[in-house]
Amino acid sequence: MASLHAAVLDWYAVRARRLPWRDPSCSPWGVLLSEVMSQQTPLARVEPIWRDWMARWPTPADLARESPGEVVRAWGRLGYPRRALRLHEAATTITERHDGQVPRDQTELRALPGIGDYTAAAVAAFAYGDRSVVVDTNVRRVQARAVTGTAQASPAMTRAEVALAGHLLPDDDEAAATWNVAVMELGALVCTARSPRCDVCPVSGSCAWVLGGRPAYDGPPRRGQKWHGTDRQVRGVILQTLRELPTAVPRPDLAPTHDEAQVDRCLAGLIEDGLVEPVPGDRFALPGLTEASA
DNA sequence: AATCCGTGGAC
DNA sequence: TGTCCAAGGAT
Incomplete structure (x- = not known):
């Protein structure tokens, strides 16, 4: 180790x-x-x-x-x-x-x-500079390959992954902090999700996944995220409109090319979230911008 | 536990 | 061209 x-x-x-x-x-x-x-x-x-x-x-x-x-x-x-x-x-x-x-x-x-x-x-x-167990998507992937020998981590983080990260963490505070950022950086630059660069990887000689012949991932698939036509897309359009315009915007101008009912639903959600504020005259603005409400 | 929440680059 | 996915968090 x-x-x-x-x-x-x-x-x-x-x-x-x-x-x-x-x-x-x-x-x-x-x-x-x-x-x-x-x-x-x-x-x-x-x-x-x-x-x-x-x-x-x-x-x-x-x-x-x-x-x-x-x-x-x-x-x-x-x-x-x-x-x-x-x-x-x-x-x-x-x-x-x-x-x-x-x-x-x-x-x-x-x-x-x-x-x-x-x-x-x-x-x-x-x-x-404290010793803490930092587990992000990079750490999970590097551990999955180098230690566990699988191509990917499972969709959801497990206790075993956190325990493994804790086990790998150096005892010393400063060494642990550097280790954390170093593993993340390795995952970001070399041990990447799509096309891992095992040819330049400093760990490839002891990597369980490489030594096992780089077997394909056989666990449960990740849920693919839909985008086109979703509320997330429409929320993004509404917010982009409000970011770009200096003053409050009438409802029909928020996302003109999208379904009205969907725009209304998304607008309600954005207001609920505190990202949008209704102002007099059935107009809408980013929250707390008094000059936009005037 | 499963789903929702933005955006854009890489392939 | 569409799919994948990136230093996650809240519910």
Whole structure:
């Protein structure tokens, strides 16, 4: 096992991407932002938005002072815009209940909106250098191949995967934090889902999946996500319209090419979520933008 | 436990 | 061209 760790850590020392939130001078707030933005989102798309946000709202208190509508607008097309709302709520909680400091304790992090097991562990590790069990899709895939010998991880995360990650984690705090990010990076750059680059993989010599002849995945299939014609698509269209226009928008202009009943349903959902606000005159706007309601 | 929630690049 | 899937979370 020692050779596995050395191989991954040596590879990471040479091949790690330079990402702004990996800079030692990056604040815990910057790390938290990067982790939430990165949920289900490729890092290449996150980086420019992250830079915008850090320049505009360098502390939780700065974001907490902003209107939710401006935050949703600044989220742009990162996807899953409820994350922007939750980040705004989290910033408020941090400002009011944590003296403006991002919590270090994983239980306290986990209590913040939009922060689950993964993100709490990641912030503890990457912002504070603590030993925490970080299990994301990359870690799950690398473990499935290198240790378990299967082509993919199962659709849902299992206790066994978390236990294995905990077993592989170095005892030392700093070594554990580096190990976590190194395995994630290996999964992102080499041990990829589609076309793993085993020819350049530092672990291929001891990889259970490679040694087993790279057998095909035979577990339960993942549920394919529909897109065309779904509420998710229409919600996206409505929100894109509201992001682009400076003033409140009449209902018929929100998503003109889509079914009215579906638009109404999606609009109700967006209002329920707090992503859209009705304003007088049967118009709609991003929330809290008083100039848009005038 | 299963489903919902955006977006866009790679193949 | 359509399918896959990316540093997940909430219900």
